[in-house]
Amino acid sequence: MIxxxxxxxxxxxxxxxxxxxxxxxxxACGAELQLINVINERDLEAVQKITAFGYKVDxxxxxxxxxxxxxxxxxRLLAKVGLNGDEVPFHFxxxxxxxxxxxxxxxxNIDAVVMGVKNRDISTLFTGSVAERVFHRCPVxxxxxxxxxxxxxxxxxxxxxMGA
Numbered sequence: 001m002i003x004x005x006x007x008x009x010x011x012x013x014x015x016x017x018x019x020x021x022x023x024x025x026x027x028a029c030g031a032e033l034q035l036i037n038v039i040n041e042r043d044l045e046a047v048q049k050i051t052a053f054g055y056k057v058d059x060x061x062x063x064x065x066x067x068x069x070x071x072x073x074x075x076r077l078l079a080k081v082g083l084n085g086d087e088v089p090f091h092f093x094x095x096x097x098x099x100x101x102x103x104x105x106x107x108x109n110i111d112a113v114v115m116g117v118k119n120r121d122i123s124t125l126f127t128g129s130v131a132e133r134v135f136h137r138c139p140v141x142x143x144x145x146x147x148x149x150x151x152x153x154x155x156x157x158x159x160x161x162m163g164a
Contacts, residue, residue, distance in 0.1 A: 001029070001111070002025075002029040002031045002111045002112050002141075003029075003030075003031050003032065003111050004031060004032050004034060004108060004109060004110045004111050004112075005022055005025060005026050005029075005031050005032070005033050005034070005110070005111065005112050005113070005114055006034050006035075006036060006101070006104060006105060006108070006110040006112070006113045006114075007019060007022045007033060007034070007035050007036070007113075007114050007115070008035075008036050008037070008038070008097070008101055008113070008115050008130075008134075009035050009036065009037045009074060009077075010037070010116075011037070011070070011073060012116070014116050014145070014147040014150070015077065015116075016077060016080060016081060017145070017147050017148075018114065018115070018116045018145040018147070019035075019077060019078070019081050019083075020081045021114060021145050022114040022145070023081055023082075023083060025112075025114065025143070031111070031112075032089075033083070033088050034088070034089045034091065034104075034108060034110070035074060035088060035089070035090050035091065036090075036091040036092075036093065036100070036101060036104055037070050037074070037090070037091070037092055037093075038092075038093045038094070038095065038096075038097040038100045038101065039063065039066060039067070039092065039093070039094045040095075040096070040097055041094060041095050041096060063094065067092050070092065071090060071092070074090055091104055097130045098130045098133035098134050098137070101113070101115075101130070101134055101138075102134065102137055102138060102139075105138060105139065105140055106139070110140055111140055111141070112140055112141045112142070112143060113134065113138060113140060113141070113142045113143070114142075114143045114145055115131055115134065115142065115143075115144065115145065116131070116144070116145040116146075116147070117129060117131045117144060117150075131144070
């Protein structure tokens with residue numbers, strides 16, 4: 001039985017559709033949605049390198065500003081899809097995105113993950129991606145969301161290869 005669904009949010013143009021899809025599944029199952037956004041540690045390392053070159057950049061202030069902006073964006077996004085931001089837990093993590101997602105799955109006893117993929121090329125669909133690492137290592141069901149635009153593109157590629 002699915003009681004908790006985790007949705008990684010990367011704020012891509014497909015995020016709203018993916019969140020709507022996950023909310024539909026949660027509604028049908030009576031499950032709780034939880035959202036996570038991972039700030040890649042590489043981004044903070046870049047800010048630290050800038051500081052090392054003598055530029056005045058406060059890494060902690062940058063991180064807190066980023067989290068606040070993303071929290072506001074998540075609240076707007078939830079309202080847009082008809083969900084109450086006060087009822088959907090947000091998790092903000094800093095680190096390796098795949099590792100942080102997997103750790104949260106275990107820590108929060110998540111039953112399923114709904115996530116998208118960015119690559120539209122079927123021959124390299126998961127190569128090197130966060131999605132690939134999560135799909136291969138996740139201890140729970142992972143549902144891969146396909147935006148209608150991506151699904152149409154993928155169908156065309158498959159049909160093209162069938163005719164070859």
